[in-house]
Amino acid sequence: INGQNIIGCHKSATANMISYFLDLKGPSCTIDTACSSSFHAMAVGYDYIMSGKCEDAIIGTANLCFAPIVNLQFTRLGVLSPTGYCRPFDSTANGYARGETVAVIYLQKAKNAKRIYAICPHIKLNNDGYKEEGITYPSSQMQYTLLKEFYEECKIPTSYLDYVEAHGTATIAGDPPEINAIYNVFCTNRETPLMIGSVKSNLGHTESASGFNQIAKVKQISIFIFY
Numbered sequence: 001i002n003g004q005n006i007i008g009c010h011k012s013a014t015a016n017m018i019s020y021f022l023d024l025k026g027p028s029c030t031i032d033t034a035c036s037s038s039f040h041a042m043a044v045g046y047d048y049i050m051s052g053k054c055e056d057a058i059i060g061t062a063n064l065c066f067a068p069i070v071n072l073q074f075t076r077l078g079v080l081s082p083t084g085y086c087r088p089f090d091s092t093a094n095g096y097a098r099g100e101t102v103a104v105i106y107l108q109k110a111k112n113a114k115r116i117y118a119i120c121p122h123i124k125l126n127n128d129g130y131k132e133e134g135i136t137y138p139s140s141q142m143q144y145t146l147l148k149e150f151y152e153e154c155k156i157p158t159s160y161l162d163y164v165e166a167h168g169t170a171t172i173a174g175d176p177p178e179i180n181a182i183y184n185v186f187c188t189n190r191e192t193p194l195m196i197g198s199v200k201s202n203l204g205h206t207e208s209a210s211g212f213n214q215i216a217k218v219k220q221i222s223i224f225i226f227y
Contacts, residue, residue, distance in 0.1 A: 088168030099204030168198025
């Protein structure tokens with residue numbers, strides 16, 4: 001019960017331990033989809049609110065590098081930078097540095113909000129399916145499909161965008177497919193430059209928690225430009 005036994009340490013119980021200690025009665029579950037975990041959890045919370053299952057959603061994410069063996073295995077996989085520098089979209093990009101993050105966001109309907117820091121007009125998920133290259137290789141085509149369908153569904157012209165915060169892991173397998181998808185969706189017949197970036201160049205890759213770092217970065221940029 002205190003989190004030190006096999007039940008308390010199991011991943012399936014993590015969210016429920018928080019609900020237990022805070023006496024929260026709403027739906028409580030752990031979502032693990034690797035690097036997309038925080039955004040996937042946000043999508044679930046968004047869907048719960050829009051479908052009327054709940055009025056508010058507390059979504060937490062964390063990535064803590066406690067076990068050295070994980071670093072060793074990622075090094076053997078070839079995704080970590082041997083220099084310790086994370087250079088997304090750079091010609092010298094040779095992998096990322098692992099980072100740590102603990103972050104929480106609070107979602108609610110705008111009509112109930114006392115203050116609004118950002119608006120989430122739409123969320124969409126998809127999956128690559130089968131790929132001959134292997135499960136760890138992202139699909140540029142599926143990223144293109146997701147972005148194209150997303151902006152068509154929320155009726156926001158892609159020409160309105162000035163900046164895109166990308167996943168940008170600084171890996172050979174990940175960066176080129178993402179850049180191609182962004183280019184094909186946003187830059188066809190575009191008259192002005194599109195800025196792109198990745199917070200991983202500052203903080204490293206926080207893996208399951210990386211999505212919320214992206215939100216925090218873009219929000220800070222918005223505040224700086226606005227004020």
